[in-house]
Amino acid sequence: MTRRLLGGAIATAAVFALAGAPAASAATTSFSGTVALSNCSGSVVKPAATPMDAPALVLSNGHCLESGFMKPGQVITGRASGRTFDLRSPDGQSSAGTVKAKKILYATMTDTDVSLYQLTDTYAGIKDKYGVAPLELVDSHPKAGTAIDVVSGYWKKTYSCSVDGFVPELHENGWVWKDSIRYTPGCATIGGTSGSPIEDHATGKVIGVNNTSNDNGERCTLNNACEVDESGKVAVHAGTKYGEETYGIPACLTAAGEVDLNRPGCTLPKP
Numbered sequence: 224m225t226r227r228l229l230g231g232a233i234a235t236a237a238v239f240a241l242a243g244a245p246a247a248s249a250a251t252t253s254f255s256g257t258v259a260l261s262n263c264s265g266s267v268v269k270p271a272a273t274p275m276d277a278p279a280l281v282l283s284n285g286h287c288l289e290s291g292f293m294k295p296g297q298v299i300t301g302r303a304s305g306r307t308f309d310l311r312s313p314d315g316q317s318s319a320g321t322v323k324a325k326k327i328l329y330a331t332m333t334d335t336d337v338s339l340y341q342l343t344d345t346y347a348g349i350k351d352k353y354g355v356a357p358l359e360l361v362d363s364h365p366k367a368g369t370a371i372d373v374v375s376g377y378w379k380k381t382y383s384c385s386v387d388g389f390v391p392e393l394h395e396n397g398w399v400w401k402d403s404i405r406y407t408p409g410c411a412t413i414g415g416t417s418g419s420p421i422e423d424h425a426t427g428k429v430i431g432v433n434n435t436s437n438d439n440g441e442r443c444t445l446n447n448a449c450e451v452d453e454s455g456k457v458a459v460h461a462g463t464k465y466g467e468e469t470y471g472i473p474a475c476l477t478a479a480g481e482v483d484l485n486r487p488g489c490t491l492p493k494p
Contacts, residue, residue, distance in 0.1 A: 252422055254315030256358040257376035258308040258322070263287035264377040265308060266420040267322075267342075267349065268429055269357035270473035275347040277480035278325070279357065281308055281340040282469065283418030284434050285332040292332065295397050298494040299330040300482060304340060310355050315379040320353035329475070329482045333492045334401045335467045336434040338418075341480060358420060359428045362473040365404060370424035373406075373433045373466070377415040383424065384409030391453050393465055395435060396445040404431050404466040405450075412436065412464050421466045429469060436464040 258265045258281055265283035269275075285293050289306055293299070304327045310319040323343050330338035342349075346357050365386055373382040384407040393403040404421065406412075412419070412433055421431035440461035441447035448465060450458040474488035484493045 252372040252427055253313040254311040255313040255355055257311045257374050259376040260287060263418040264375040264416055265418045267357045268360040269346055270360050276345050279342040279344055279346045279349055282432055283338045284336045285330045285338050286336055287418045288330055288338055296333050298492050299327055302327040310353055311376045319355050331492050332398050336400055361428045361430055362470050364470050365430040372422045372424050373410050373412055373419045375416040375419045382410040382412055390450045392451040393448050394443045394451055395448040400467055402468055406464045410464050431466040431468050433466045437461050
């Protein structure tokens with residue numbers, strides 16, 4: 224898979240994001256809870272019902288794994304990982320500390336584009352050591368028109384826009400993602416913003432994860448995601464950016480911070 228150089232750093236998964244001028248930082252959203260990966264962005268997330276003494280989780284994209292892109296249909300669960308993440312300070316301009324993964328709890332690029340790393344620290348431990356609280360991962364479907372902030376720990380920038388609508392299927396180079404979030408033009412995300420949390424501007428809660436766009440108007444190719452409706456009609460929107468919903472993740476997590484794909488209501492793809 225081709226790699227791109229972004230700001231002097233090699234970013235394996237950056238092929239999914241596009242160049243563009245960032246919007247001004249949101250007034251009500253900080254970088255607290257966001258992280259920088261070696262090639263992407265991410266965030267420390269917690270469903271509301273998960274206790275603070277559970278192992279903390281980092282949310283990013285499936286295409287942001289240290290091992291590179293995943294194959295269509297591939298699902299990873301419980302794979303050991305020692306990856307480190309740079310916790311960002313509230314203003315995003317400095318590091319609040321470094322946390323380390325214990326394992327890749329779950330990852331896929333099928334139906335959605337998501338990775339969840341389980342950390343060696345608990346949420347309470349991270350709060351005590353670094354003063355960083357997790358972002359809440361909501362369990363309700365996002366709504367069109369919602370004002371959102373895409374907060375990149377990698378680039379230390381926030382991109383602000385609204386949910387333009389939802390795409391039945393988003394196709395890109397063999398991958399298919401379902402019920403994807405389409406942004407209005409304000410979120411001009413770039414390489415390295417992959418995996419950034421999509422936060423509800425009014426609440427700061429996580430409703431999705433940033434993952435792709437259409438670079439130059441090509442049809443369903445790498446870096447050029449295309450939209451497919453219920454009848455199979457394909458639409459191409461050059462320059463449009465997209466993210467994946469995350470509201471289905473909490474149903475697949477136990478109170479102990481583990482993934483259980485057989486839990487009632489869990490619809491994440493299985494291995």
